[in-house]
Amino acid sequence: MLKKKECVAMLLAGGQGSRLYALTSNIAKPAVAFGAKYRIIDFPLSNCINSGIDTVGVLTQYQPLVLNEYVGNGQPWDLDRTFGGVHILSPYEAKTDTSWYKGTANAIYQNIRFMQMYEPEYILILSGDHIYKMDYDKMLTAHKQSKADCTIACMQVPLKEASRFGILNTNPDGTIYEFEEKPANPKSDLASMGIYIFTASKLFKYLELDNKDPNSENDFGKNILPTMLNAGEKMCSYRFEGYWKDVGTISSLWEANMDLLGVVPNFELDDRNRVIHSKSPLAPPAYIQGEVLNSLVATGGEIEGRVVNSVIGTDCVIEKGAEVIDSVLMGKTVVKAGAKVNYSIIDEDVVIGEKAVIGAPINEALKVGGKTAGIAVLGRGVNVKKNGVVPAGEIVDKNV
Amino acid sequence: MASTVGVIYSSMNEENIPELTRVRSMGSVPIGGRYRVVDFALSNMVNSGITTVGLITKSNYQSLMDHLGTGKYWDLARKDGGLILLPPYSDETETLYKNRLEALKGATAFLKKCNEDFVVLADSDSVYKLDYSKVIDYHIEKNADITMVYHEHEVVKSHYYMTFETAKDGRVKEIQINPAVGSVKKNYINVMVARTSFILRLIQDAIQHGYKSFGRDILSPGVSTYNIYGYKLDGYFASISSLSKYFEINFDLLNKEIRNEIFGNRDVYTKVNDSSPAKFADTACVKNSLISDGCLIEGTVENCILFRGVKIGRGAVIKNCIIMADNIIGENCNLQYVVSDKNSVIRDNRVLAGCEIQPYFIGKGVLI
Numbered sequence: 001m002l003k004k005k006e007c008v009a010m011l012l013a014g015g016q017g018s019r020l021y022a023l024t025s026n027i028a029k030p031a032v033a034f035g036a037k038y039r040i041i042d043f044p045l046s047n048c049i050n051s052g053i054d055t056v057g058v059l060t061q062y063q064p065l066v067l068n069e070y071v072g073n074g075q076p077w078d079l080d081r082t083f084g085g086v087h088i089l090s091p092y093e094a095k096t097d098t099s100w101y102k103g104t105a106n107a108i109y110q111n112i113r114f115m116q117m118y119e120p121e122y123i124l125i126l127s128g129d130h131i132y133k134m135d136y137d138k139m140l141t142a143h144k145q146s147k148a149d150c151t152i153a154c155m156q157v158p159l160k161e162a163s164r165f166g167i168l169n170t171n172p173d174g175t176i177y178e179f180e181e182k183p184a185n186p187k188s189d190l191a192s193m194g195i196y197i198f199t200a201s202k203l204f205k206y207l208e209l210d211n212k213d214p215n216s217e218n219d220f221g222k223n224i225l226p227t228m229l230n231a232g233e234k235m236c237s238y239r240f241e242g243y244w245k246d247v248g249t250i251s252s253l254w255e256a257n258m259d260l261l262g263v264v265p266n267f268e269l270d271d272r273n274r275v276i277h278s279k280s281p282l283a284p285p286a287y288i289q290g291e292v293l294n295s296l297v298a299t300g301g302e303i304e305g306r307v308v309n310s311v312i313g314t315d316c317v318i319e320k321g322a323e324v325i326d327s328v329l330m331g332k333t334v335v336k337a338g339a340k341v342n343y344s345i346i347d348e349d350v351v352i353g354e355k356a357v358i359g360a361p362i363n364e365a366l367k368v369g370g371k372t373a374g375i376a377v378l379g380r381g382v383n384v385k386k387n388g389v390v391p392a393g394e395i396v397d398k399n400v
Numbered sequence: 401m402a403s404t405v406g407v408i409y410s411s412m413n414e415e416n417i418p419e420l421t422r423v424r425s426m427g428s429v430p431i432g433g434r435y436r437v438v439d440f441a442l443s444n445m446v447n448s449g450i451t452t453v454g455l456i457t458k459s460n461y462q463s464l465m466d467h468l469g470t471g472k473y474w475d476l477a478r479k480d481g482g483l484i485l486l487p488p489y490s491d492e493t494e495t496l497y498k499n500r501l502e503a504l505k506g507a508t509a510f511l512k513k514c515n516e517d518f519v520v521l522a523d524s525d526s527v528y529k530l531d532y533s534k535v536i537d538y539h540i541e542k543n544a545d546i547t548m549v550y551h552e553h554e555v556v557k558s559h560y561y562m563t564f565e566t567a568k569d570g571r572v573k574e575i576q577i578n579p580a581v582g583s584v585k586k587n588y589i590n591v592m593v594a595r596t597s598f599i600l601r602l603i604q605d606a607i608q609h610g611y612k613s614f615g616r617d618i619l620s621p622g623v624s625t626y627n628i629y630g631y632k633l634d635g636y637f638a639s640i641s642s643l644s645k646y647f648e649i650n651f652d653l654l655n656k657e658i659r660n661e662i663f664g665n666r667d668v669y670t671k672v673n674d675s676s677p678a679k680f681a682d683t684a685c686v687k688n689s690l691i692s693d694g695c696l697i698e699g700t701v702e703n704c705i706l707f708r709g710v711k712i713g714r715g716a717v718i719k720n721c722i723i724m725a726d727n728i729i730g731e732n733c734n735l736q737y738v739v740s741d742k743n744s745v746i747r748d749n750r751v752l753a754g755c756e757i758q759p760y761f762i763g764k765g766v767l768i
Contacts, residue, residue, distance in 0.1 A: 036677035037693070075472065076672075262681075263698065269676035270694060280672040284663040285433035285692040285706070287654070294682040299434070299693055300666070302656075311677075315666075 004119035005055045005084055007140055007197075009048050010111070012104050013041060013128035014061030019249045021372070022379030022397035023347055028060060029248070030128030031067040033330035033348060035260050035269060036298035036313050039070060040247060042278045043133070044126045045077045045086065050274050051136035053124065055084035057114050059107045061091055061100060076279040089114060103218030109207040120200045125220065127194040131256045131267065132244035133274050139238045140197055148236040149202040150228055152176065153195035155240045165191035166221045168237050176235040181221050190237060193244055196220065202233060243267040251373040254345055257311045257328045261294050281314045290318065298331070305335065313348070322352075326362050336386075343392065344376040352378075353386040365392035402536050405481075405516040405596065406445040407507060410438060411458035412500065412523045412590065415559040416641050419761045420741065424463035427455075427524035429640060430724050430742070432653050433692040433705050436467050437640065438524040439670045440662075442483075445520065446474050447667050448532040452481030454510045456503050458488050467671050474669045486510055500614040501606050508603055511596055519599050523590040526639035527649055529662060532593070535631045538570075539593045545626040546598070546619070548572060549591035551637040555581045558641030562588040562615050564623075564630060572628040575620045586630060589637060636661050644757050647739065650705045650722050654688055675708045683714055692725075699729070713748065720756075738762060 017029030024032065030041035041058070048056050056079060060067055067088075074086030089111050091100050101107035108125065115123060122143065124136055134153070143151040154168050162183070168190045169178035180186070206224050210216050216223045229235055243266060247253040259266035269276060283300025291306045300315035305322035313331030318324055322335040326343045333350040335341060341352065344359040352358060358376050359365055365374035370393040379397030384390060388400050410427035420429045427438030438455075445453050453476060457464060468474075471483030488497055489506040497503040504521075511519065518539070520532045530549065539547040548564070555563060563585040564575045579585065594602075602618060611617035622628060636658050638649045652658045662668065675694030680686065685700040694709035699716035706712070707724045713731035721738045729735065730748035737754035741764040746752070750768055754760030762768065 076674075261679075263679075263696070270679070270696070271676075275674050276676070277674045280674055280693075282666045282669060284435075284653070284659065284668070285690040286678060287656075287659065287689070288686040288691050289688050292680040292684060292686055295680050296677040297680065297691065298677040307680075 003083070006120060007053055007055075007122040007124055007136075008115050008118050008120040008200075009044075009053050009056040009124040009126055009136070010108055010115070011041070011044055011056055011058045011126045011128055012107060013058050013067060014101055014107060015129065016062045017129065017248060019371075020253065021250065021395045022377050023250075023253075023345065024063070025379055025397055026063055027066040027380070028062050028064060028128075031070055032247075032253070033313055034131065034247065034253070035257060036296045036311050036331075037280065038276060038278045040131065041067065041071065041128050042077075042276055043131050044128060045071075045074075045079065046274075046276045046278075047132070047134050047136060048124075048126075049077050049079060049277065051134075051140075053136060054079060054081055055118055055120075056086045057089045057111055058086060058128075059089050059101065059111065061107070064088070064090060070279060072279070077277045084118065087114065103216075103223075104220045105207060105210050105216075105224045106218035108203075109211050109218070112204055112207060115200065116204075123198045123200050123203050125194075125196040125198070129246060129248050130194065130244060131247055132193075132240075132242065133271070133276070134195070134240060134242070134244075135274075136195075136197075139195070139240075142238050143197045143199075143236070146174070146236045147234065148175075149199050149233040150225070151197045151236045151238050152225070153193045153238045153240050154190045155193060155244055156189050157191040159186065159189045162186035162189050162191060166194075168192055170237045174237050174239075176229065176237055179221075179225050179229055179235075190239075192221070193240060194221075196225075197238075202228070250345060250371070250375050250377060254328060254373075254375055258309070258326075260296055260311060261309060283315055286312075290320070305337075327359070339384075342376075343374060344378065344390075346378045347380040347382070349381045350378050350383070352384045353388055355386060356384045356388040356390075358384065358390045360392035368393040371395075402518050402533075402540065403516040404448070404450050404518040404520060404532070404536060405511070405514045406450045406453040406520045406522065406532075407504075407511070408438065408441050408445075408453060408455045409500065409503060409521070409523050409590075410455055410461065410464055412503075413525050413559060413640070416525070417643055417646055419643055419739075419763075420646070421460075423460065423741075423764050425457065425459075425461050426640070428461075428464040428467050429525075429646075430707060431527065431640075431646075432650060433690045433707050435668065435670045436464075437527070438464070438467070439668055440527050440529075441522045441524045442474055442476075443668045444528070444530050444532060445522070446476065446669065448520075448530075450520065450532065451476070451478060452484070452514060452516065454484045454486050454507055456486045456488075456507055458497065458503070461485075461487075469671065473671050484510060499612060501603075501611060501618070504599075504614070505603055505607065508600065511600055514596060516596055519594060519596045521590075521592045521594075521599075523639075526589060526637060527652075527662065528589070528633060528637040529635060530591070530633055532591075535591075535593045538631050539629070542570065542629045543627060544629040545594065546622070546628045547593040547631050548588050548619070548628060549593075549631045549633050550586040551589050551633045552584060552586055553637070555579060555583060555585050555587065556641055556645065557581050558639075558645075560615075561641075562619075564588060566630040570629045570631070572623050572630050575615070575623060577615055577620065586632075589633060589639070591633075593631075643739065643759060643761065647722065647737075647756070647759050651703065651720075653690060653705070654703065673708065681714075699731075699733075707742075722759075741766075744768070
């Protein structure tokens with residue numbers, strides 16, 4: 001068996017995801033349910049194994065319970081290995097220096113010894129909040145061919161949205177001459193996807209330097225990348241074409257779920273060549289008796305009501321006369337008889353009482369707007385009583 | 401519970417349903433949308449606290465091995481015990497086993513190595529929930545030599561079956577093999593409990609006397625010499641005794657009560673294959689059906705069991721059908737009372753129909 005790994009992936013999964021409000025009250029963002037049977041972290045983990053990367057460190061910090069339980073020994077992704085595999089890396093107590101992960105770069109810095117165990121030549125840095133299918137091996141090949149010290153995956157975004165992203169300004173050969181974090185007046189429409197490949201020795205060097213700099217925020221985008229660029233290291237862009245979505249907000253999470261619908265969806269999950277692996281639940285097939293149109297339904301469902309343009313997670317019950325429209329049910333939710341759910345995201349283990357009304361039809365809800373763009377959000381474990389009402393755009397994380 | 405080892409026969413009663421067992425063992429006959437029939441006996445064992453299970457195979461067991469793998473989906477991938485495949489034993493003097501007794505003979509070495517005090521023997525052609533540890537408690541309480549599990553239902557025609565009468569205290573009085581069909585009887589469900597040492601002694605005895613049949617040569621005459629007790633299985637039980645019975649069992653799972661009884665605890669384990677969630681198009685119309693992951697439905701589906709990865713084309717009407725994994729049903733097809741084995745393709749506009757007692761069967765990987 002090989003005693004070293006060419007490339008080790010480090011997955012940043014410690015963020016709180018505060019813009020998901022009630023959905024991340026008790027769980028880390030990468031553990032948020034997505035697409036009826038998945039969790040967000042399934043996508044980067046599946047991409048790793050589908051790209052031939054079998055050693056992944058998952059850096060957790062915020063509310064790691066569900067995430068740790070879910071990742072387990074990595075078996076669902078074939079990442080249970082005698083050498084390598086998936087490892088949960090939490091902040092730990094050291095002899096001299098003990099701290100929480102202070103920033104993305106600090107999180108990686110604190111785990112240098114983990115990476116060094118595998119004597120890697122390259123380190124792949126990933127985020128735990130993106131929905132996409134990508135062959136990291138192609139990116140690694142590009143990194144090797146260009147002899148870069150750091151390669152950043154990027155994609156074209158509409159120029160008017162570019163100021164929301166880290167923007168790469170590149171030369172015609174793809175090398176990066178400038179890196180701007182959320183610029184007011186972007187010069188380019190190439191947005192960083194938060195996916196980096198570093199030549200390991202360079203990464204370790206700049207992490208050490210960064211750690212000694214008291215003024216640093218210990219962040220990849222703000223500190224490591226600009227420092228490397230200023231020091232004259234070779235930084236290259238890698239163009240990704242395909243579906244990629246940051247699901248860091250309620251509305252983007254809703255949109256990404258809707259992108260799965262349709263016979264020819266924006267993002268195809270049913271792909272035998274690049275299977276998205278997940279800890280598939282032990283439920284029987286979904287029982288359908290009602291009306292289900294343009295929707296996804298995971299196993300264990302008991303659907304006797306009406307479901308339109310929705311994503312229905314594992315073990316959901318939708319009783320007779322209930323309606324779920326333009327909504328996302330993350331799983332184990334009961335929608336009782338006569339209840340109406342419109343333009344909502346409902347977290348796991350929710351009970352919606354008889355004739356309760358959640359959210360409003362999409363065109364009305366959009367007028368309400370607000371921080372969720374009109375989407376009603378019910379947090380994990382919420383009970384809505386009979387005839388209860390949750391208006392459009394409300395975020396609820398206790399019983400109503 | 402008392403330390404117990406499980407033994408599952410994976411290829412008994414295959415004659416009952418040659419259509420589906422031509423290419424696979426009985427145990428790996430697909431059922432209920434995402435399961436193989438062996439999952440029920442195997443999950444029952446795991447849920448009874450049994451952590452060592454020997455699985456007796458015969459021929460064509462590739463599909464079964466593919467399904468079971470290392471046993472990890474049943475939590476039976478273990479250093480100590482776990483799932484152990486017992487391939488058929490044959491040499492110059494002995495050919496492939498022909499009956500239950502010869503099959504068990506092949507498992508002698510496995511049983512001798514086990515330290516467990518009790519053994520549960522079970523077939524893999526049935527759908528039921530049973531905590532075998534309760535059978536063992538009963539077995540100990542009755543000081544029995546053998547405990548045979550029965551279910552009371554009308555005797556149906558199949559290749560080979562056994563019923564018995566019991567005394568008030570549960571002791572088996574008389575065993576009948578292939579009695580007249582039609583009446584409600586105590587049907588032996590081919591689940592038996594005994595001490596491991598007792599079973600080993602029976603096997604030894606059978607070899608010496610040249611016995612051929614477990615039922616005729618051991619159990620039937622044994623009612624007077626051994627303490628044989630009957631344990632009643634309440635609740636749902638069905639075994640695949642014919643293609644039409646197979647049809648019926650699948651449709652039983654559309655019944656909410658039965659579905660809850662079998663799957664309510666979410667403890668029937670099976671191989672996981674990471675299909676994407678089922679997708680319904682805006683032209684879909686689905687009534688009273690079980691729809692598995694990976695399906696794409698653009699047509700009308702009524703009273704059906706769709707296994708994983710089935711595609712139903714636009715305008716197609718599928719009623720009272722069992723469509724196994726990865727079938728592609730073309731546009732405007734009309735299918736009634738069809739059982740279609742895995743990976744078949746039905747081209748656009750085809751009309752195929754069977755009837756309730758004689759479903760139309762489409763073999764594995766057929767193009768129509």
